[in-house]
Amino acid sequence: MNKAFCEFFAGIGLVREGLVASGWSCIYANDINPKKQELYEKRFGSEGHFHLDDVWNSAGVLSRVPEPPFLATASFPCIDLSLAGHWRGFEGDHSSTFFGFTKVLDGMGGGRPKVVMLENVTGFITSKGGKDFESAALSLAELGYWVDAFVLDAKYFVPQSRPRVFVIGVHESFQTPLMVRRTENEWFSGGWTRNIERGKKLRPPNLRELMERVELPTGWAAVNIQPPIAEAVNVAELIDLDDDQAWWDEAAVTKHHDMMSDRHRKVVDEMLASKKQFTGTIYRRKREGKTRAEVRFDGLAGCLRTPKGGSARQIVIAIDEGHLRIRWMSPREYARLQGADDFPLVDNTIQNLHGFGDAVCVPVIRWIDENVLTPLFNSYSKLNGHAGQPGAGVATTNDSGCETPEHAA
Numbered sequence: 001m002n003k004a005f006c007e008f009f010a011g012i013g014l015v016r017e018g019l020v021a022s023g024w025s026c027i028y029a030n031d032i033n034p035k036k037q038e039l040y041e042k043r044f045g046s047e048g049h050f051h052l053d054d055v056w057n058s059a060g061v062l063s064r065v066p067e068p069p070f071l072a073t074a075s076f077p078c079i080d081l082s083l084a085g086h087w088r089g090f091e092g093d094h095s096s097t098f099f100g101f102t103k104v105l106d107g108m109g110g111g112r113p114k115v116v117m118l119e120n121v122t123g124f125i126t127s128k129g130g131k132d133f134e135s136a137a138l139s140l141a142e143l144g145y146w147v148d149a150f151v152l153d154a155k156y157f158v159p160q161s162r163p164r165v166f167v168i169g170v171h172e173s174f175q176t177p178l179m180v181r182r183t184e185n186e187w188f189s190g191g192w193t194r195n196i197e198r199g200k201k202l203r204p205p206n207l208r209e210l211m212e213r214v215e216l217p218t219g220w221a222a223v224n225i226q227p228p229i230a231e232a233v234n235v236a237e238l239i240d241l242d243d244d245q246a247w248w249d250e251a252a253v254t255k256h257h258d259m260m261s262d263r264h265r266k267v268v269d270e271m272l273a274s275k276k277q278f279t280g281t282i283y284r285r286k287r288e289g290k291t292r293a294e295v296r297f298d299g300l301a302g303c304l305r306t307p308k309g310g311s312a313r314q315i316v317i318a319i320d321e322g323h324l325r326i327r328w329m330s331p332r333e334y335a336r337l338q339g340a341d342d343f344p345l346v347d348n349t350i351q352n353l354h355g356f357g358d359a360v361c362v363p364v365i366r367w368i369d370e371n372v373l374t375p376l377f378n379s380y381s382k383l384n385g386h387a388g389q390p391g392a393g394v395a396t397t398n399d400s401g402c403e404t405p406e407h408a409a
């Protein structure tokens with residue numbers, strides 16, 4: 001089997017961006033949004049297998065998947081799993097597209113991917129008191145997957161607080177020592193319990209509670225992972241401070257200074273008085289009916305989101321020798337905060353911000369690839385008598401992850 005994957009809810013393609021480095025080849029990508037497609041194809045080319053369609057159109061989707069992939073990824077919409085979507089959960093039209101994905105998996109029959117990976121906000125664990133997570137895990141299990149899950153925060157790799165839940169499903173037809181299955185004799189052999197215990201910083205109590213309580217027709221499994229070593233730089237290093245940036249005029253700066261709480265304004269005023277240099281971010285938030293400009297100088301930016309009007313958009317604050325400058329964070333800075341520094345942008349700022357605000361963080365995907373996905377692929381290759389990667393049976397890819405013409409022919 002080739003080291004090939006299908007990317008569902010592909011957006012601008014940052015899952016692919018994270019996977020191509022280790023030789024994964026994307027054979028199919030699906031998303032419904034033409035503006036995301038434009039960004040995706042700017043990076044991966046129009047021959048990059050992007051299929052613009054509703055995931056619920058499973059017949060159309062299946063007709064475009066050229067061969068059974070080893071891996072399928074799905075970072076399905078998060079809005080209904082958050083306050084912004086009124087916690088509608090799987091009753092909402094957006095997040096319930098997850099079941100469009102499982103319908104496609106179902107339609108793949110014997111060609112179902114050996115491994116699936118879901119990605120979503122941490123509200124996925126808590127939505128409807130855990131019921132939505134439970135029904136997602138059950139759907140995967142009914143399709144033959146053993147299920148593991150963990151929470152990984154982008155802040156280990158980039159200066160952005162962005163915790164996300166990842167669910168890994170490994171098909172029952174692929175039995176590997178890397179994905180330790182929970183057994184009825186856990187109290188005795190305890191391999192699953194040991195992996196859960198070792199990785200407990202990545203599996204918070206509410207997630208562990210679900211994994212212990214919910215019964216699946218397959219079962220829960222656990223990979224052996226521990227938190228990454230933090231390597232993120234300070235957000236100040238990703239911010240452009242030159243005068244060519246679109247810094248706001250004095251009236252807008254004063255307005256935001258006035259919008260700060262007394263405590264935050266005091267911090268800013270002390271920084272101004274010190275005549276030193278500080279760079280941080282501002283996020284506008286409603287607090288007790290008032291819009292507040294909340295500053296942070298802890299070296300991290302808050303979680304990037306899709307911009308709605310002026311809210312939910314990150315703002316840059318720079319203090320230099322008593323001088324205060326403020327502006328919107330630029331699309332290039334959004335790209336850097338997602339670990340996609342050189343990703344090509346389009347001319348439309350909001351389209352760029354929307355694309356990156358919704359996306360996964362590239363080094364997070366790379367870490368999961370190095371620690372989970374590629375080891376699983378190599379284990380499968382070994383069990384089936386092939387060399388792992390690179391080597392026999394592995395698709396040759398160029399640096400954008402497209403199959404080379406010789407291979408595709």
Ligand SMILES: C[S@@+](CC[C@H](N)C(=O)[O-])C[C@H]1O[C@@H](n2cnc3c(N)ncnc32)[C@H](O)[C@@H]1O
Nearest residue numbers: 009010011012014031032033054055075359360
């Ligand atoms: C959280 S974003 C995924 C972002 C992506 N992982 C990235 O890195 O850019 C969810 C995506 O689901 C897409 N989507 C929403 N409804 C869909 C549907 N019915 N069919 C296919 N895609 C859909 C949205 O357009 C959006 O790009």
